[in-house]
Amino acid sequence: MTENNDRLAALSAAGVAVWLDDLSRDRINTGNLDGMRRQQSVVGVTTNPSIFANALAKGEAYAGQLADLATRKVTVDEAARSLTTFDVRAACDVLRPAFDASNGVDGRVSIEVDPRLAFDTAATVAEAKALWWAVDRENLFIKIPATVEGLPAISAVLAEGISVNVTLIFGLDRYKDVMDAFFTGLEAAKANGHDLSKIESVASFFVSRVDTEIDKRLDKLGSPEALALRGKAGVANARLAYQAYEEAFGTPRWQALADAGARPQRPLWASTGVKNPDYSDVLYVEELVAPGIVNTMPEATMRAFEDHGETRGDTITANYAESREVLDALAAIGVEYDDVIAVLEREGVEKFEVSWNELLATITSEMDKVG
Template identity: 65%
Template sequence: MSENLKRLVDAGVSIWLDDISRERLRSGNLAALIRDKAVTGVTSNPTIFANALSKGDAYAVQLRDLAVRGVSVDEAVRAITTFDIRWAADVLKPVYDATGGVDGRVSIEVDPRLARKTEPTISEARALWWMVDRPNVHIKIPATVEGLPAITQALSEGISVNVTLIFSLERYRAVMDAWLSGLEKAKANGHNLAGIESVASFFVSRVDTEIDARLEKIGTPEALALKGQAGVANARLAFAAFEEVMNSPRWQALRTAGARPQRPLWASTGVKNPDYPDTLYVDQLVTAGIVNTMPEKTLDVTADHGKISGDTIRPFYEQAWNVMAALKDAGIDYDDVVRVLEDEGVEKFETSWKELLETVDAELRKA
């Protein structure tokens, strides 16, 4: 393990890989990343699966079998994706065992076309939990308004959840409320709270991308000076909100009953602006008890030249509030920014899912 990754782990950060593919699994690449680069979890999304299916021949045999069976495209996609998730979960099972079930997790997302539908999301979450059938899986549910009650219901049934597509502080607080409600109901239902894990995926780089574009449009020196600061400030304030909940009597009662925290997870941590340091969303978001899920490129550059220098979240709350206040003064409408980002996030995953369906349909026809 590189010294930089060791420092990151020693600081209390769990390193997860934001990617999965059949080729990674069959080549032993994922196992190597666990062994050599401190990877202790995997996240996936529709875009990642669409990319995996478009490359190489790793899925050829399964696609041919599915075609022979005459299954529907939707059924084929679920068979393919859950196969990869099960395989990854098995590769990560030793990590899961060694960490008492905290890490060693693999995430699979509900059909993004259901993001605005509560009951279908709940049914999909149950189906994926059953299909993968591994204790170390996370079912990803989007943090839309309609997703919040689905999060609560899934957790109440003992389903571990990765809440995704969180952009706003207000919505994050609603996510934590949904999580707490789910655990309270799980306790009432007789579930072992220690066996229910959850993370809350707070997106980072996309915030900078959207706000930077607006700052450039405003064009004043004051506005331009704020570029590249919003994403980190927003995430730091999310952690402050998390700490507030961790100090609440409501959480303390659940912790006494055996529950574990819903860890903040930094997602969208690949730097999209080449003018920014390529380890920005790792170096500046370090503290104990969080997860950073990284594309492999971000993992590699962090291993090579990351600047890990202790806690870079808790000491900077005041600075983060000042950044958000300055953005407001510059004319940035935060509520509009996060609304646009959520809508775009749902739309992008829907588009990727449709591409995945089209790819599988074409392959089934050829097989």
């Protein structure tokens, strides 16, 4: 193992599960993903519509399957499901050793429900069940966005014994709602006779997008007080999310589920690629280390941490008061937290819808060439 790989191993030893926020058929076919599992401490993969749209737009790895789909004259929606579930199923198989080694905690691959369904509870549940059936791997996660309509869908899907990655969480109140939905889902799963120890969940709390939106507002204010707060909100918000996690999973309600075999819904730091070049490119890794979390990284962020990242132990739990002070300071100068969160959730769903439509357009175009 090289010195660079030692950096990721140290991060893992501190309690952070290292996941890759990317997937393509080339990664699977070339052995790249398996190499990252074996050599770089990667124990999970997350996908989203943007990742699939990008993968399909590059290379020839999908040409054969696209030709077959065109010959069969399937709909574009069916083609999208076939293409994406194929990749995710194969990635689940690549990561199966990590799944076995962690007793089912890691080795997980996430696939997202069609983002156009984000505000339709019943359709989200139906699509989640269809994806779970189509991929047919126990180390799968179904990604469901944490919209108001997504919350009951999360509970309903967990109640079926299906493991869930809750995505697009930006705000602390919504995160608390997500944990409540997790508890509700597990309670129903128990009542339905499911083995709770087989149901896993993560809650994907987005980080860098919070700084991007708040920094934009701070730049507009332009005062010294405002500019001094740039780049601080994302980390502070995530640290307070971990505080909420510790509180929720220290309750009698959780203890009753744990006694029945349930495992906690881990916080997952998403959107950890640093978007502002003025900030450290490993900011959202180094400053968000604590036991029992996941950090899903774009490859560039992972490579940066391999090169110069430092693991300094727990960088979260001693900083709750300081983090609260950051949010209080933002409120004092007129940055409205609730409005920021509402904008980010709306834009998050919209961006995934745009990417999904781009994916469908690319599939249509490629199938037309054959047909």
